[in-house]
Amino acid sequence: MPYVQVPKDLNNVKTKVLFNLTKRQLIWFGAAATIAVPVYFLTRRHIGNTLAMLLLIIIAMPFFLMAMYEKNGLPFEIIVRIFITSRFIRPKKRPYRTENIYEYAQKQYDLETEVHNILYDKNKTQRETEKNGRCCSKKGSP
Numbered sequence: 001m002p003y004v005q006v007p008k009d010l011n012n013v014k015t016k017v018l019f020n021l022t023k024r025q026l027i028w029f030g031a032a033a034t035i036a037v038p039v040y041f042l043t044r045r046h047i048g049n050t051l052a053m054l055l056l057i058i059i060a061m062p063f064f065l066m067a068m069y070e071k072n073g074l075p076f077e078i079i080v081r082i083f084i085t086s087r088f089i090r091p092k093k094r095p096y097r098t099e100n101i102y103e104y105a106q107k108q109y110d111l112e113t114e115v116h117n118i119l120y121d122k123n124k125t126q127r128e129t130e131k132n133g134r135c136c137s138k139k140g141s142p
Helices: 022-049 048-070 078-087 101-132
Strands: none
Touching: 048 078, 048 101
């Protein structure tokens, strides 16, 4: 009876497309082939087979690195992006700051009460002046 191994953690299973390679690996290997192989054929007559082959290897190595390197489930491009943002883009010192939402609520409440008091006092002073018979808009009133 044939025995098939089934992995316990299915998160690490990757879909293989062709030649037991993932789609991402096929894309990077294809890019390596389209750039490095023509360089080999164009340079082997001028610099010799050995140096042309070394040039092919040097040109193809970054593409192989991009295709095969993976750490903690992250591909090489994402690791490089994280490294660049953490090393160069973000500030070195990150001070600890908290946002007190209750402080914002208190400020909003204080502003609303201030506006209410201004409006209420304005209406109150207008009523008092009308009751006293004095109007502030008339000229020459005592």
